[in-house]
Amino acid sequence: MSVFDHPEFDKHEHVAFCHDEASGLKAIIAIHNTNLGPSLGGCRMWPYLNSAEALTDVLRLSKGMTYKAAMANLKQGGGKSVIIGDPRKNKTEDMMKAMGRFVESLNGRYITAEDSGISVENLQAMATQSSHIAGTSAQYNALGETPTGNPAPSTAYGVFVGLKATVQHVLKSDLNGVKVAIQGMGHVGYRLAKQLHAEGAKLYVADIYPEGLAKAEAELGATIVAPEEILTLPVDVIAPCAMGSSINDESLPDIQAKIIAGAANNQLARESLGTALKEKGIVYAPDYVINAGGIIDIYHQKLDDSSDDAMRAHIAKIGDTLVEVYERAEAENRATNLVANQIAEERFTTQG
Numbered sequence: 306m307s308v309f310d311h312p313e314f315d316k317h318e319h320v321a322f323c324h325d326e327a328s329g330l331k332a333i334i335a336i337h338n339t340n341l342g343p344s345l346g347g348c349r350m351w352p353y354l355n356s357a358e359a360l361t362d363v364l365r366l367s368k369g370m371t372y373k374a375a376m377a378n379l380k381q382g383g384g385k386s387v388i389i390g391d392p393r394k395n396k397t398e399d400m401m402k403a404m405g406r407f408v409e410s411l412n413g414r415y416i417t418a419e420d421s422g423i424s425v426e427n428l429q430a431m432a433t434q435s436s437h438i439a440g441t442s443a444q445y446n447a448l449g450e451t452p453t454g455n456p457a458p459s460t461a462y463g464v465f466v467g468l469k470a471t472v473q474h475v476l477k478s479d480l481n482g483v484k485v486a487i488q489g490m491g492h493v494g495y496r497l498a499k500q501l502h503a504e505g506a507k508l509y510v511a512d513i514y515p516e517g518l519a520k521a522e523a524e525l526g527a528t529i530v531a532p533e534e535i536l537t538l539p540v541d542v543i544a545p546c547a548m549g550s551s552i553n554d555e556s557l558p559d560i561q562a563k564i565i566a567g568a569a570n571n572q573l574a575r576e577s578l579g580t581a582l583k584e585k586g587i588v589y590a591p592d593y594v595i596n597a598g599g600i601i602d603i604y605h606q607k608l609d610d611s612s613d614d615a616m617r618a619h620i621a622k623i624g625d626t627l628v629e630v631y632e633r634a635e636a637e638n639r640a641t642n643l644v645a646n647q648i649a650e651e652r653f654t655t656q657g
Contacts, residue, residue: 313364320364321411325403329395330388332407333359335367336415337383340653343413344384345439345600346370347420348404348431351548352391363387365549365571370600373593375652376626376645377619379604382653384415392422401427405434413437418456418603421491421548425454439603445616447602448496454606456599459616460568461496463598463623467590468497468542468566469504470624474631475564475588476541481505484540486530486562489547490517493568497546498525511535512547536560543567545592550574552589557581566590579642583634590627591645597623 308320319336333356336344346367353359363385371383388404390396408417408431418440419428425440432438443452447459472483483506487494490512498508498521508527511534512518521527536543536551537559545551549571552560557578565572565587572592573579582589598620605616634644 308360311360311364313361313368315364315368317364317367319411319414320360321407323403323407323410325400325407328397328399328403329390330400330403330407331356331390332386332388332404333363334386334407334411334415335363335384336411337367338371338653339382339414341374342380342382343416344370344382345374345416345418345603346383346385347418347599348386348388348423348428349420350388350390350392350396350422352395353387353389356389359387359389362549362571369570369593371653372646372649373597373600375649376594377597377601377604377623378652379600381600381604385420386415386417388422396422396427398430401430402434405431405438408437409435411437418599419454428454439606443602443606444609445602445605445611445613447598447613447617447620449613455492456602457492458496459598459602459620460596461493461500461598462617463601463620464493464497464544464546464566464568464595465500466621466624467595467627468501468544468564470627471564471566471588471590471631472542474628479504482507483542484509484538485542485544486535486538486540487511487527487544487546488532488535488551488567489545489569490514490521491546494544494546495521497544497568498527502526509535509538509540538562545569545572552578552582554578557585560585560587562587564588564590566595567592568596570596573642576642576646579640583640588631589641591630591642593649594626594630594645595623
C-alpha cells in the first residue's frame with residue numbers, strides 16, 4: 306500500500322523512512338503540518354508487530370501533534386517519529402545516535418523529544434548527531450521536581466488540571482471521593498495518580514508492567530486491577546495513560562464511566578467513536594487538548610524569561626480550553642472531539 310493511500314494519511318507534508326543496518330535502527334518520521342512553525346513531536350520506541358502498524362501510529366501521532374500545538378496556542382507544527390523495537394531489549398547508544406542522524410537529515414523541519422520508550426539519556430545521545438533534539442535538559446518543572454528535560458511532569462499536571470475541570474463541569478463536584486480508573490502507571494500515569502490522591506480521589510490502576518502498580522498501591526492506596534478490566538469498572542472517570550486506541554468498538558459497550566480524560570494519544574480508535582460516546586452520555590476530553598502539557602513544557606524550556614510558575618500557568622489553561630470545547634459541543638449538539646478538531650483546524654490551516 307502506498308503511503309498516500311493509507312487510511313491515516315491526511316495531507317501529511319513529509320514521511321521519511323530510515324534503516325541503519327549497523328545499529329539495527331528501523332524508524333519513521335512523519336511531518337503533518339508546518340503552517341504554524343517547525344514540526345515538533347516526541348520519538349516513540351515500541352515493539353510494533355510490523356512496519357504497517359508503526360506507520361499507522363506515526364501518521365496518527367503526527368497529526369495529533371499539529372492539533373495539539375494549535376489548541377495550546379503555540380507557533381509550532383506537528384510531527385512524530387517511531388522506532389520499531391522493544392526499548393527494554395533492543396535499544397543501544399549506537400541506535401540512538403543513528404536516530405539523531407536521521408532527524409538531522411530533515412534540516413530542522415522536524416524537532417524530536419521524549420515519548421514512550423525513550424529517555425533523556427537517549428535524547429542526549431541523539432543530540433551528539435543533531436541540533437534538532439529537544440528535552441535534553443531543562444530550566445523549569447511544573448511539579449517542583451528537579452528539571453531534567455523529561456516533560457512527563459508537565460503532561461501529568463495538564464491532565465490533572467483538565468480532569469479536574471471536566472469533573473467540575475460534568476459532575477458539579479471536586480475530586481474528593483471521585484473514582485478514577487487509570488490505565489497505565491508510567492511516568493505520566495503515576496504522577497497523575499499522585500495528584501488525584503492528594504485531592505481525595507479513589508484510584509484504580511492497571512499496567513502491563515508491575516513496577517508502577519506496586520508503588521501506587523503502597524503509596525497512594527490504589528486498587529490494582531487487571532489490564533483487561535480497567536475500562537469496565539463502575540467508576541466516574543477513566544484515564545487512559547498508555548498506548549492509543551483503547552476506546553474502540555470492543556471496549557465501548559462495557560464502559561460505565563461518565564468521563565474519559567487521560568494522557569494517552571489517539572485514545573479513539575476512529576473519530577466516529579466520539580459521537581458514539583456522546584450518544585452514550587460519556588464526556589470525552591479530546592486527548593490532544595488535555596495532554597498538551599508536555600509540548601507546552603518544551604516550548605517554555607526554550608525561553609530564558611520563563612519560570613516554573615509561568616509554565617504552570619500556561620498549562621493550567623488546558624482546563625479553560627476544555628470547558629470551552631464542552632460548552633460549544635453542548636450548544637451545537639456535537640461530539641467534543643469534532644468540535645476540538647474544528648477549533649484547531651481554524652487555527653492551523655491559516656499560515657502562521
